[in-house]
Amino acid sequence: MVTAELVKQLREKTGAGMMDCKKVLTETDGDMEKAMELLRERGISKAAKKSGRVAAEGLVAAYVSSDKKVGAIVEVNAETDFVAKNDEFVEFVNDVAKIVAIQNPTDVENLLTLSYKESGKTVKEVLTDKIATIGENMTIRRFARFASEGLVESYIHGAGKIAVLVDFAKGDSELAKDVCMQIAAARPEYLNREAVPSETVEKEMEILKVQAMNEGKPAEIAEKMVQGRIGKFYSEICLLDQEFVKDPNIKVGNLIQSKGAEITKFVRFEKGEGIEKKEENFAEEVMKQLQ
Numbered sequence: 001m002v003t004a005e006l007v008k009q010l011r012e013k014t015g016a017g018m019m020d021c022k023k024v025l026t027e028t029d030g031d032m033e034k035a036m037e038l039l040r041e042r043g044i045s046k047a048a049k050k051s052g053r054v055a056a057e058g059l060v061a062a063y064v065s066s067d068k069k070v071g072a073i074v075e076v077n078a079e080t081d082f083v084a085k086n087d088e089f090v091e092f093v094n095d096v097a098k099i100v101a102i103q104n105p106t107d108v109e110n111l112l113t114l115s116y117k118e119s120g121k122t123v124k125e126v127l128t129d130k131i132a133t134i135g136e137n138m139t140i141r142r143f144a145r146f147a148s149e150g151l152v153e154s155y156i157h158g159a160g161k162i163a164v165l166v167d168f169a170k171g172d173s174e175l176a177k178d179v180c181m182q183i184a185a186a187r188p189e190y191l192n193r194e195a196v197p198s199e200t201v202e203k204e205m206e207i208l209k210v211q212a213m214n215e216g217k218p219a220e221i222a223e224k225m226v227q228g229r230i231g232k233f234y235s236e237i238c239l240l241d242q243e244f245v246k247d248p249n250i251k252v253g254n255l256i257q258s259k260g261a262e263i264t265k266f267v268r269f270e271k272g273e274g275i276e277k278k279e280e281n282f283a284e285e286v287m288k289q290l291q
Helices: 004-014 018-027 032-041 044-050 087-103 108-112 123-134 173-186 198-214 219-237 252-258 282-290
Strands: 057-064 070-078 138-147 151-157 162-170 247-251 262-270
Touching (some): 057 087, 070 087, 070 151, 070 162, 070 262, 087 108, 087 123, 108 123, 123 138, 138 162, 173 252, 173 262
Antiparallel strands (some): 057 070, 151 162, 162 262
């Protein structure tokens, strides 16, 4: 009988996941040594040892259905940029994006339990195999998925460095692609002014007021200056207020309106953003390997 304590012990010995430990213990009738051997044979123990390494490189990828009604983007991280050029890794990331679009997981944990193509394995099992064969820690970090009554469009920039997904209630694919490129280049945080949290606006207005008063302006004049300068703040963080990168004489919002289009939402992923990379001392790393 496989007990929770046995699973715990195997997990502590190998660093493998709880479900993997339970599975091999069941297959070996609770024999700890055989279970450990089975984990090693499957590369799971080896993969677990790599799980502590920081994975801040990798790729972002996108998938949009042929009818443009469903789309997804995903970020899968690895330890080095070299792996991001590995054909096997690239194929895996593209497959995961397609799985997200078609199977609609609720979160990353759910995604890991889904079927991986016709392999008979889950996404997690295939990921574990990749870690063992490629030799680096890899993680599926995040994904976004849109299902639209209008159209979904995507854009990948810099060979998998930036991914953008947009949902247009009305409009055509050419315009949507232009807007995707805008989002990739200009990095808006919000769709429009209404989407910006009030506390964010208030904080910015307070900063602008202090700046004006530091310039020697009296409080009442500073207030008026804030009203004039807040527009620049919106033009930096709101997509519809930004100058269109292809023609700075027109705002993105005006461009979309002139085409009779309507964008409802967007998401932008940049590979590795927000991940704190571990700085390694090369000499120390070599000494560790020698020891």
